Amino acid sequence: MNSAYLDFVRIRFLTMLAYRVNYYLGIFIYILNIGVYYFTWKAISGSGGELGGFTSAQMTTYVAVTWMARAFYFNNLDREISSDIRDGSIAIQFIRPYSYILVKMMQGFGEGIFRFLLFMIPGMAIAILLFPVQLPTAWSAWLGFLTMLLFSFLINSQINVITGLMAFFVENNEGMMRMKRVVVDLCSGLIVPITLFPGWLAHVLEWLPFQAITYLPGAVFTGRITGSSVWQVLGIQVTWFLVLLLPMIVLNRLARQRLFVQGG
């Protein structure tokens, strides 16, 4: 493979590093979010009862780890792609001997590494200090969680790329991008864990890719999923990763036919 792809990872990482001050505020906001949900769930569950199969301690850990996972996997690839398309700079991308989408994924990954090291890890450390988070003791839970986190990033980025490429087909996909953001946050189990949804809805969500982004790794980290079941949920993630490649390829191909460069 062309070694330039790795350079895109490196350059995006360094660029993000140059703007790292912006993310100090980000850590504060994420901690605030964790606090809000921590106190909300605490109020709802009352005096230490179970909630949707989560013990109080598990719920705290779940809230902290899923928000911090989001700090890592979140990116704006959808916006970057759609603005490339809308202002016509996509033309420049097509005169280069590389795959535009792969370059975007690599840039997203560079951003991801930055977010992991300078956003998620310090954020998690602060969350552990402030809230009663229980870290897993089994090394397999750690290994499983970190592997699944990588797939969270991949699946989320794939969904972003697909949303961004829709700009080829609709004149303005701003609404679509906003909707995607809400849907991902809600349906992935970030705001409400999947088990707390009404039965039928929880069942529907199990057949959608979103739970693979947040809920499944969160469940592994909190110890709700252990042993060989970890392999099973990892399998679900890998399957979604492969399935989502298909619309990416198809959209990319259709887009080449439809492309017209805005602004001459």
Place this chain on the structure above:
Amino acid sequence: MHAAIEVQDLRKTFKVQRNREGLKGAFQDLFKREYNEVAAVKDISFTIPEGEICGYIGENGAGKSTTIKMLTGILVPTSGTLKVGGYVPFLEREKFVKNIGVVFGQRSQLWWDIGVIESFQLLRKVYQVPEQDFKRRLDELTERLQLQDLLSRPVRKLSLGQRMRCELVAALLHNPSIVFLDEPTIGLDIVVKSEIRDFLKSMNQEYGTTILLTTHDLQDIEALCSRVIMLDDGRVIYDGGLDDLKTRWGTGREVHFQFGKATRKDKLEAWTLDLPVKWSAENDMAAKVWIPLDTNVSDVLSRVVGQADITDIKIIETNTDDIVRSIYQSGSAVRSETEWKEGITS
């Protein structure tokens, strides 16, 4: 000699959404969209041999950029065939683009956040240029375009002229055999413009690089191009040498005289009675004569110079700008016989 670019009946149509008027129309648009088909390029054909610098001109919206985008593999043509450097651009895009260089005057292809030299290093990897070749090429280009001081700066801190020179380097680092330049001198000052022209000319001579150039600055064309393709409303309306265009379209020259002593117009007319020229006088001290292309200016001058007391002479050629403006206005490079005659006698 091989053809670098072969285009046959190339056509591109766009679907443009038609917005109906009013609230009712907007509501209807929600459910059923209506589209207009707009042809930007209408069945054009041309061939450009290797090593030629060809100017591609036309009014705004004539279809120049659309053609360039099809030739560079960005757009897929609606119909027709094209072959550039032995490839069909849109079919084998990644392989094809390794052999071409593209500069869009209105878009930057450098990465905004990183230094110029880092952009070049990245392009080296993107195009998989061997380190040694890259070094040699970069040294040569930085020297030719005087970029030494710019290399360490971030792209966002460059002036337009500096950036454009860097864009050229970025497009040429992999030593492409075919180069597309879409308005490369737009917004640049005269010094930078002429630097870029000189550079392109020498590159063409040294490496035999084929260059297709679109521009609105006809001095670019005059300085560089042996051949011009003119486009209007998606059709080729002229394809040939620049000199041909001038002789075919230039109607003649005008000579302005200033006299030291009063010289009447009828006297001037009498001296040049057998020549197809036309005099007009503002007053007794100044006169203009219009001389058609097939008459020598010196013939006219020799008649006047010996007999009148002349203090100043100015010869005014129809310039390319005028020629092209009149072609754009008439929308055709084929002059009808009557127009031709009117041109001579007017």
